[in-house]
Amino acid sequence: MTADRPVVPGASLVSQTSQQPEPPVAPPSTWARLWRWPLFQLAVYVLVALAAWRLLGEVHTILVSTLVAYLLANLANPLLTRLERRGVPRPAGIVLLVLAFFGVLAMISPLVSTIVREVQALIAQAPSLLERLNDTLRRLSARSPLLASAQQQFEAWVKVNQQALPGRLSTSLGSLLSPSGALFSGVKGAFGLLGQAFITLVIAIYMMAIYPSIGPFLVRLLPLRFQAHAADVGGHVGRAVGGYFRGQITVALILGVVIATGLTLLGVPSGLAIGFLAALLNIVPYLGVILSVVPALLLAIPLGGLKVALVAALFLAANQLEGHVIAPRVVSHSTNLSSLAVLLAIVFGVETFGLMGAVIAVPLVALLKSLLDAYYYPSRPYRAVAPDAVPGPVVAPPVVVTDAEEAEPVITAR
Template structure:
């Protein structure tokens, strides 16, 4: 009888979880600010803990930190945001011109290849390759444009996220105890040990990548301004955002800047390529070792596979989330393996 009651409780729990996931699926359109709030709270909580260690109470520490972040945001909003909006407007107006120019260059390249004497099969392969390159370039520009405008459409959600994050941080201890109450007492030690292991994987990676991305965005923007490249701020921001994708990110982040300059001047495009190479050397040699700290502990081949799989499943967002998710999966599988081996 006790075994039957246990299975009944387990069935009810599973049904409640499924109902909860289905409800979240129905209201998925409003979840973005809550997701961003969780990310903000996770990123800044270590700084809150340091302030608590120096005698601040929790609310005072949160207000102080958020005041600093708000000041930085206002300075950025006053001086940086208008420049970004202006560049985005200019980019949206000139993008068709760049696409047409790229189309013209590719058409000319096709004509030049047709004049070259080569076997018919090689000409066919060359034509197909150029068509694929052209389509890939256009797809990339379209996705990049969609990504930028999707980001702008979520600005209101981004404004709400810090407010929600404030309440998460304010009541973090209450929320933690609430989560603990849902875990049976005999499993609490193991469950929270697993969470601590997951937190070690995520904390160094997420906070480190965020800071590295900011450094890359700033360095790239300054370099592109020196080289007198149009849309330097937007291109720098794109380079910083893509840099959170291991191995492939720096290449993807460089493509828009190189492509825009290449259409007008191949020689200047070479200068942009050199700029990105120098920045990546600075990042890998000086910035990342000082900032990243703990890593996810994955083999490079595993990281590359995870990034490609994430891109296949979820596009750019999937590529960004692939490595931390892979790190978490590794910790969980290791935990399960240890438990089964006992």
């Protein structure tokens, strides 16, 4: 007689389940097999990049307008935030800001038309100014043979480009004011610069309304583990880039007013136009003062040597005012860059990407410095001490006793 075995509930079911064969693994799809090849991955990446580049070429006008609108919203956000702290809702603040903008535009519209006429007159005078500059260089080269070669090269360039220069200047100025060309190629003649400015303003108004939520929305698109870090980096980008452009626009406006007022008081023709060009070009530090001094001096030559000296003194004072008074108080707190770093960044940007590189070089360097201060300098790899520099037990050096010291008797006081 055998003892009955205890029956474990579900034991037969478990044994039957364990004995069932595993389902066959599905073979990898054709796409998965192809994706294992590095050359196939490279081809896909190249095709995606080409498609993105083609799409960018089709929508670059809208993209430029959107970027400019975002920059305007970034510039206006501190003022709107201050108004909100004082109890003014953001929509009401935007309405007040837009009304103030159009009010100022209506007040200065006669001045704008005068500036446009003077800019056109200045462009029309470009051939005569070149001839005047060539005559000045010719007189200087007669006194200094070192300038003879440069004067001859400049004279040859003037003969080739003198008549075509006004058209080129008009095209360059139009490209500078409207980098993306017309708003849409099909309505280029109907809209032009005014249409693009209107669309940009409309987009900027919408972005001002939703500006506090733009950053969090972009951060939420990233995986969760990257969101905190991305939000911190976005804060550094906003402070460095936005602070730089706000400060540099302020500097450019102040310098434009100073130069235009000074030249007008001195009686120099096209003083308002030169001040406008100085402000427009001074979005790149020091560039506006440097490039606008040449036409100002050439226009002052017929007025006499004293006026030429006063114009030179005016631009020297404007340069010193920018470098030692305005820029340190308006821009330096956001960039914290030395003058040498700014100059090297501008030179590198011009050599790499032209005028647009000069515009974005300084804020990018300021952003890089901000990220280094926030992440790299406090990091463990940067603060690690070299093994040879780790402090250890202090060991006294051995005392070497010479023969003379050993033979000399020691006298002790009693």
